[in-house]
Amino acid sequence: MIATVFKRYTTLLILIALLSVFSLLSPQFLTSLNLKNLLVVQVTVCCMAFAAILPLIVGEFDLSLGYALGFIMMLGAFLGGFGFGATIIPAMLVAGACIGVTNGLLRISFNISSFIATLGVGIVSSGITQGMSGGAVLYSGIPPILTATGQHEFLGFKISVWLTSGLALVLVFILEHTPFGRQLYAIGGSERVALLAGIRLNFYKVLAFAGAGLLVGIAALFELGQSGGANPLFGPELLLPAYAAAFLGVTTYRPGYFNIPGAVIAIVLLAVGFNGLNLLGVPYWLQPIFNGIVLILAVITAVAEGRQILK
Amino acid sequence: MVADGVNAAETRNLTKIFAGRKALDGVDLEIRAGAIHALLGANGSGKSTIVKLLTGVYQPDSGVIAIGGCEIGSIASPRVASSLGVAVVHQEAPFIDTLSVAECIAQFRGYPTQSGRIQWPRLNRDVRAMLERFDLAIDPGTLAARLSAAERALIAMIIALDGVRSDVRLLILDEVTAALPRNQAEPYLDRVATLARSGIGVLMVTHRLAELHGRASKATVLRDGAVAYEAEVRDIDEARLIEEMVGPKKEHAKVSTVSVRNRRSPGSCSESEQEHLGEVALLVQGLTGATLRNLSFEVRHGEIVGIAGLSDSGVTELPKFLAGLQAPTGGQIGVSGKPVPLGASPRALIKAGMVVLPADRLRSGGVASLSVAENVLLPDLARFWLKPRRESEFIERIVGLFDVRPAAPGTLFGKLSGGNQQKAILAKWLALKPQVLVLDDPTSGVDPAARQKIFELLREAASNGIGVLAFSKEPKQLAAFCSRVLVIREGSVASELTGDASDRQTIGRWCYA
Numbered sequence: 001m002i003a004t005v006f007k008r009y010t011t012l013l014i015l016i017a018l019l020s021v022f023s024l025l026s027p028q029f030l031t032s033l034n035l036k037n038l039l040v041v042q043v044t045v046c047c048m049a050f051a052a053i054l055p056l057i058v059g060e061f062d063l064s065l066g067y068a069l070g071f072i073m074m075l076g077a078f079l080g081g082f083g084f085g086a087t088i089i090p091a092m093l094v095a096g097a098c099i100g101v102t103n104g105l106l107r108i109s110f111n112i113s114s115f116i117a118t119l120g121v122g123i124v125s126s127g128i129t130q131g132m133s134g135g136a137v138l139y140s141g142i143p144p145i146l147t148a149t150g151q152h153e154f155l156g157f158k159i160s161v162w163l164t165s166g167l168a169l170v171l172v173f174i175l176e177h178t179p180f181g182r183q184l185y186a187i188g189g190s191e192r193v194a195l196l197a198g199i200r201l202n203f204y205k206v207l208a209f210a211g212a213g214l215l216v217g218i219a220a221l222f223e224l225g226q227s228g229g230a231n232p233l234f235g236p237e238l239l240l241p242a243y244a245a246a247f248l249g250v251t252t253y254r255p256g257y258f259n260i261p262g263a264v265i266a267i268v269l270l271a272v273g274f275n276g277l278n279l280l281g282v283p284y285w286l287q288p289i290f291n292g293i294v295l296i297l298a299v300i301t302a303v304a305e306g307r308q309i310l311k
Numbered sequence: 312m313v314a315d316g317v318n319a320a321e322t323r324n325l326t327k328i329f330a331g332r333k334a335l336d337g338v339d340l341e342i343r344a345g346a347i348h349a350l351l352g353a354n355g356s357g358k359s360t361i362v363k364l365l366t367g368v369y370q371p372d373s374g375v376i377a378i379g380g381c382e383i384g385s386i387a388s389p390r391v392a393s394s395l396g397v398a399v400v401h402q403e404a405p406f407i408d409t410l411s412v413a414e415c416i417a418q419f420r421g422y423p424t425q426s427g428r429i430q431w432p433r434l435n436r437d438v439r440a441m442l443e444r445f446d447l448a449i450d451p452g453t454l455a456a457r458l459s460a461a462e463r464a465l466i467a468m469i470i471a472l473d474g475v476r477s478d479v480r481l482l483i484l485d486e487v488t489a490a491l492p493r494n495q496a497e498p499y500l501d502r503v504a505t506l507a508r509s510g511i512g513v514l515m516v517t518h519r520l521a522e523l524h525g526r527a528s529k530a531t532v533l534r535d536g537a538v539a540y541e542a543e544v545r546d547i548d549e550a551r552l553i554e555e556m557v558g559p560k561k562e563h564a565k566v567s568t569v570s571v572r573n574r575r576s577p578g579s580c581s582e583s584e585q586e587h588l589g590e591v592a593l594l595v596q597g598l599t600g601a602t603l604r605n606l607s608f609e610v611r612h613g614e615i616v617g618i619a620g621l622s623d624s625g626v627t628e629l630p631k632f633l634a635g636l637q638a639p640t641g642g643q644i645g646v647s648g649k650p651v652p653l654g655a656s657p658r659a660l661i662k663a664g665m666v667v668l669p670a671d672r673l674r675s676g677g678v679a680s681l682s683v684a685e686n687v688l689l690p691d692l693a694r695f696w697l698k699p700r701r702e703s704e705f706i707e708r709i710v711g712l713f714d715v716r717p718a719a720p721g722t723l724f725g726k727l728s729g730g731n732q733q734k735a736i737l738a739k740w741l742a743l744k745p746q747v748l749v750l751d752d753p754t755s756g757v758d759p760a761a762r763q764k765i766f767e768l769l770r771e772a773a774s775n776g777i778g779v780l781a782f783s784k785e786p787k788q789l790a791a792f793c794s795r796v797l798v799i800r801e802g803s804v805a806s807e808l809t810g811d812a813s814d815r816q817t818i819g820r821w822c823y824a
Binding site: 177178179182183185186189190192193194195196197198199200256257 | 634636656657658660661662667669674675676677678679680681685688689690692693696697739
């Protein structure tokens with residue numbers, strides 16, 4: 001019993017250990033300002049990890065996530081520049097969903113690998129991003145409601161943090177407590193069995209991609225609000241951290257399955273690690289090394305457990 | 312080449328034991344040089360064990376093997392077998408579809424190179440010469456995917472012969488013709504016969520009796536690891552041969568009368584069977600596909616119908632049509648009086664009331680990484696949405712009813728034994744209350760206790776009015792629980808066996824004939 005709990009929440013325990021070590025070693029670490037900032041900058045990557053998880057559950061990859069983030073932010077800033085105001089919010093969400101649907105339709109109608117389909121879509125959208133930006137950072141006309149989510153607080157936390165937590169809960173409900181979510185996991189477990197059970201495989205895959213696109217749209221809203229502008233080069237660097245969090249999350253909460261709480265814990269773990277090492281004066285370039293090693297070790301353990309599950 | 316009159320290969324008193332069971336029990340075999348020797352037998356009779364002993368994959372526990380008149384006891388490894396002059400061709404042709412014929416062959420004999428660079432002209436020249444030696448007019452640049460089945464089989468044979476590291480004495484063809492359409496098997500076998508006449512002994516493992524005529528000189532039938540029958544092909548008694556393949560009548564008649572009596576015992580099943588045997592549950596008319604030809608039959612509500620046939624008869628295609636995995640090219644399928652469009656999706660077929668329990672449990676039957684509960688509920692998850700209590704009650708009841716062990720619905724499907732997996736899949740489909748239940752090889756890899764339970768569940772399903780259609784590779788299984796058995800041969804129903812006639816022997820006779 002204790003062993004299973006330990007296995008399920010290894011990452012959480014490591015997180016607690018890190019928190020105590022850093023609070024002992026650095027007086028600034030446990031200050032509320034530090035913790036608040038630590039969380040608020042993780043909001044975007046958190047939504048991006050959620051976006052990565054949906055296609056991963058059905059056994060697909062979405063490489064367009066990073067480019068799409070840059071594209072949607074730029075679209076928002078571009079439209080904002082024309083004075084569209086708060087209407088850019090639905091526009092950005094719709095754009096995200098459209099990119100996702102395109103990915104999904106390419107994947108299933110032409111039966112090409114999702115790697116290729118989403119890579120192609122991503123590269124195309126990065127071109128459009130450049131076109132809209134004209135090579136400059138766009139920052140005019142960002143609606144104040146967006147900037148407020150990253151600045152105002154509610155019950156001690158930034159609004160964007162609350163919104164992301166709510167989003168995580170909604171996703172947990174959808175994935176674990178609706179037929180739709182459970183069928184997604186079944187498709188990921190065995191497409192053939194799912195097909196034979198009468199599940200509309202292709203439709204659900206498109207929905208998974210569309211959901212991913214929508215989540216990238218939400219990530220773009222938070223990021224645009226936080227940074228106050230859209231940089232044509234921004235986006236792709238968030239792809240790998242998003243996937244790292246998704247894979248790391250497999251080790252926690254529902255071990256062996258891609259899951260939302262696991263990814264959240266993973267992101268907080270990596271953020272705490274980053275922040276703590278920073279405060280301790282460790283050189284900045286050690287950070288990616290730390291992240292990479294944590295990811296590989298965690299997934300090795302998960303795979304070892306996965307083998308036990310199947311045998 | 313070896314002179315006529317010497318045996319290409321011989322085995323004496325060959326015995327092989329697996330897990331305490333004799334897979335081969337004192338087999339004597341004489342394969343003459345310059346002739347084709349047919350090796351027949353049902354599944355599990357020991358044919359493939361002999362092949363593996365002759366090719367050095369396994370070593371015998373006792374007995375002697377002689378190749379080309381030279382006694383060697385046992386063959387230590389495939390490499391040794393090859394240096395003794397034994398070549399083997401397996402059913403799956405060893406090709407990479409995306410490469411040319413020349414390159415496929417180069418995977419086995421190596422690329423000719425000069426200072427590390429591949430000499431393409433030489434490779435093509437060599438391969439062309441190899442193919443021409445067997446009168447094969449195939450360009451070495453042809454993509455392997457474009458080859459016909461017969462060409463693949465021939466090139467596989469050429470590769471096997473080429474790989475032998477001395478004079479070829481024995482060529483083993485391990486069910487090679489099973490993968491060939493009949494019209495392509497003929498020219499292929501003619502080539503093999505020509506090859507044999509050049510002095511090589513050919514051991515042909517096969518299911519098809521007809522193709523022996525005029526080509527093979529001797530036939531041996533294995534049953535339960537021992538030689539049951541052996542004769543020169545010219546004076547072969549075909550009825551006897553089939554009888555020997557499927558086993559003695561006495562031993563098995565016992566089994567079938569017991570089960571027949573069980574089924575028909577007064578008061579228990581027969582009345583209800585009569586009562587429920589009503590409307591047509593599944594109607595198949597003129598169904599045509601790659602191997603099926605104008606297949607027609609019907610299954611009534613409350614009836615358990617078995618389907619038997621050899622692997623090339625069309626029995627492997629039919630369940631795929633019924634599951635919606637492949638579309639037939641012609642014909643009609645109707646479920647409970649309503650026609651189902653050809654090429655309907657699995658979803659549409661389930662909605663129409665037909666469910667299929669597939670043959671490969673782990674690939675098509677259940678999701679190994681999900682729990683038993685999730686697997687059972689998979690086709691009908693919406694039914695219990697937001698009703699977790701009713702869901703868990705339902706699943707507890709189902710698991711108990713179908714006797715899935717361990718009785719914990721949270722157990723991962725992949726952790727169950729074969730029999731319990733099958734029970735869980737059966738539960739998944741019967742929970743939908745279908746009109747027609749199709750079972751593809753439901754008892755393979757299932758332990759006897761689970762098998763009994765499955766038979767019991769199927770009888771119960773039938774008495775509740777479900778039309779059951781069962782495919783099985785083992786006639787014995789069909790004899791045990793079907794009220795009627797259809798034998799499929801060459802794509803259509805060759806015979807319909809009912810009552811006492813649907814015993815294992817009769818089914819076997821119709822399959823192999």
